[in-house]
Amino acid sequence: MYSNVHATIGTAFVLGTYSITKDETTTYIVGGLLGFLSHHYADRLGESKYPNYKEMAIHEGIPLLLFLLIAFLSDLTGFYLLGMLSSNLMDLIDKKAGLSLINRDKYPFGSFFPCHRKKPLIDFDLKTTKILSWSSVLLILIFYVYELVK
Numbered sequence: 001m002y003s004n005v006h007a008t009i010g011t012a013f014v015l016g017t018y019s020i021t022k023d024e025t026t027t028y029i030v031g032g033l034l035g036f037l038s039h040h041y042a043d044r045l046g047e048s049k050y051p052n053y054k055e056m057a058i059h060e061g062i063p064l065l066l067f068l069l070i071a072f073l074s075d076l077t078g079f080y081l082l083g084m085l086s087s088n089l090m091d092l093i094d095k096k097a098g099l100s101l102i103n104r105d106k107y108p109f110g111s112f113f114p115c116h117r118k119k120p121l122i123d124f125d126l127k128t129t130k131i132l133s134w135s136s137v138l139l140i141l142i143f144y145v146y147e148l149v150k
């Protein structure tokens, strides 16, 4: 799964933890841990490769920028960033902080985490991959609107 879907699942766990506990320290520990562990299960869903960097920039880059914009507009910026980073940490480690995406020959994908050694249960087609990326940022927007009206 690409990073936007991971970020949204991780952020849902972090914000959910905060809404239950109302405690920042507990949220950073428990929410961060749940976000981190969520990566393993979300990776059971496979994505399609983008045919080129332009399509990837449109369907992954723009939602990522919107995620960051919403995170910085929010009063809970740290929680959004925690959700994003904790849920993507397994990929950041195994993909050498993104260097593997730029030059796979020089920086090959690692397989330290079990989810990167297994084949996904489902491989979504490209259209579904794009829909999931945009749906993720839509969900983040809903979280933010909920925060505003609460």
Ligand SMILES: [Zn+2]
Pocket: 001, 039, 043, 090, 091, 115, 116
């Ligand atoms: Zn992964």
